[in-house]
Amino acid sequence: MLPAFVFWSIGIGFIVVQTTLLPVLPQWLGRPDFLFILVAFIAYRFPWIPGIMLVFSLGWVMDVVAAIHLGFYPLLSLLTFATLKALAGKSRIRESTYQIPLVGVSYFLVQICFYFVYSLAMPDALPEWSWGQTLQRTVLMVVVAIPLFVLFNRLLENLRQRRAKAKSHRRRSVKVN
Numbered sequence: 001m002l003p004a005f006v007f008w009s010i011g012i013g014f015i016v017v018q019t020t021l022l023p024v025l026p027q028w029l030g031r032p033d034f035l036f037i038l039v040a041f042i043a044y045r046f047p048w049i050p051g052i053m054l055v056f057s058l059g060w061v062m063d064v065v066a067a068i069h070l071g072f073y074p075l076l077s078l079l080t081f082a083t084l085k086a087l088a089g090k091s092r093i094r095e096s097t098y099q100i101p102l103v104g105v106s107y108f109l110v111q112i113c114f115y116f117v118y119s120l121a122m123p124d125a126l127p128e129w130s131w132g133q134t135l136q137r138t139v140l141m142v143v144v145a146i147p148l149f150v151l152f153n154r155l156l157e158n159l160r161q162r163r164a165k166a167k168s169h170r171r172r173s174v175k176v177n
Contacts, residue, residue: 003159004050007152011038011058019066030137032144033107035062039077040103040145041152043084055081069121076114080106099149104142108134 014034022031035058042051059077067073084106088099111134118126 002163003156004046004054006155006159007038007042007046008054008057011035011054012061014038015058015062015065018062030140032137032140034144034148035077036080036107036110037103037141037145037148038152039080040084040099040106041149043081044088044099045152045156048085051081051085052078069118072114072117076110080110100142100145103145104138107141108138111137 018031018034025031039055039058042054046054055077056074059074062077063070063073084102087102115126115129
């Protein structure tokens with residue numbers, strides 16, 4: 001329960017950064033989607049039920065804060081989570097080999113899907129599709145995902161070790177009495 005709350009708090013922080021600080025930065029600097037990286041990490045490391053609850057709640061918060069049409073962020077977050085979870089569960093390849101590249105591929109595909117859905121919902125408001133810009137964003141996501149995955153893995157391991165130590169300490173104190 002504690003890891004889910006900690007990562008939910010991190011997700012809320014990412015939403016705040018994405019919606020308030022990143023739009024102020026120059027466009028050429030790039031604006032990575034930190035929440036997408038967190039959703040991918042949750043898909044790789046959390047069980048189905050806590051992961052779905054975490055991803056849906058974060059997508060819903062992002063939808064309320066920044067969406068033009070309600071429902072797109074939770075839907076895309078859940079689809080991304082389910083797809084990555086299914087692919088990661090069936091893979092026989094070592095985790096570190098496929099996780100970051102799969103984040104890049106999935107982000108690229110989500111951008112295409114997002115553009116398609118928005119082109120149906122509001123075709124007049126969308127800028128023209130740019131393959132160069134899409135590939136640039138995808139590469140930025142892969143580069144940013146590397147240190148974030150390392151940080152998230154360490155944090156999750158630390159939280160799980162603390163939990164294991166607390167359980168073993170409680171067992172010893174019960175046996176002594």
